[in-house]
Amino acid sequence: MTVRRTIDQPVFPADTLARMETLYPLQAGLLHHRLPDHPLLSLDALAKLGESLPATQVEYNPGDVPIGIDPDDLPSNGLSIGETIRTIDTNRSWAVLKNIETTPAYRALLLDLLDELKSVVEPRTGAMLTPQGFVFISSPDSITPFHFDPEHNILLQLRGSKVMNVWPAGNERFAHRTQHERYHTGGHRNLPWEEAYRDGAQQVPLGPGEAVLMPVMAPHFVANGDAPSISLSITWRSEWSYRESEAHAANAALRRMGLDPAMPPRWPSYAWAKTVGWRVARRLKLVS
Numbered sequence: 001m002t003v004r005r006t007i008d009q010p011v012f013p014a015d016t017l018a019r020m021e022t023l024y025p026l027q028a029g030l031l032h033h034r035l036p037d038h039p040l041l042s043l044d045a046l047a048k049l050g051e052s053l054p055a056t057q058v059e060y061n062p063g064d065v066p067i068g069i070d071p072d073d074l075p076s077n078g079l080s081i082g083e084t085i086r087t088i089d090t091n092r093s094w095a096v097l098k099n100i101e102t103t104p105a106y107r108a109l110l111l112d113l114l115d116e117l118k119s120v121v122e123p124r125t126g127a128m129l130t131p132q133g134f135v136f137i138s139s140p141d142s143i144t145p146f147h148f149d150p151e152h153n154i155l156l157q158l159r160g161s162k163v164m165n166v167w168p169a170g171n172e173r174f175a176h177r178t179q180h181e182r183y184h185t186g187g188h189r190n191l192p193w194e195e196a197y198r199d200g201a202q203q204v205p206l207g208p209g210e211a212v213l214m215p216v217m218a219p220h221f222v223a224n225g226d227a228p229s230i231s232l233s234i235t236w237r238s239e240w241s242y243r244e245s246e247a248h249a250a251n252a253a254l255r256r257m258g259l260d261p262a263m264p265p266r267w268p269s270y271a272w273a274k275t276v277g278w279r280v281a282r283r284l285k286l287v288s
């Protein structure tokens, strides 16, 4: 049986797949895409999607916030999510629609896009697990504060421009091991920011037709250009990313016991061994 694709042409050109082969999974870098104007991704369709999603899947706030901000300090923009998206040109806001794969039409689009990447991803990090999609809608000059995310991610720029500022995952100068441990035991994604970090940034400017490959847990902040912006983030997890997450959670448990465990190396077999050790310890009730 042939499965009907939601898009007629491949979205990722051959040279982007070749580039991804050199970058994935550890390096950030510029890619290209040919996602055409898609009816599911118009402002009106996205406003309707935002109104249909539960509040837990929608996040929005004023866009002119500092690069480093505690999530508890984020003010409200005083609008509904539908209004925020429909008037994004002028309301100086930032919005994200999370887990769009919970809506069947968006899930189909997401799976079509991820399917094009399988030949690159699966030989390197195994099966593509937990497909998730996010749409970011941002006013001119808005900022997405400094943070990290647990997924393998490609952010496709659809409208407007932005600069992705990204730092190496695993470099403790930018995200200390205790920040990883905090995040992987239920903490918020936002990270403490220092102006001195700017020197170490890899800057990836993005316009329509461009995309950026983002490594798991690479610290980043996003600065939008002077036009309203829409970006689609397509993400997946790997056995490796789950193991690494569990290794950080295991370290948090060890730290609570008074130890000072080292940052786990970014290496799948290491993360695997550490996790197996943690599971044994849990079974023996050495850690909670």
Ligand SMILES: [Fe+2]
Residues within 6 Å of the ligand: 147, 148, 149, 220
């Ligand atoms: Fe992010």
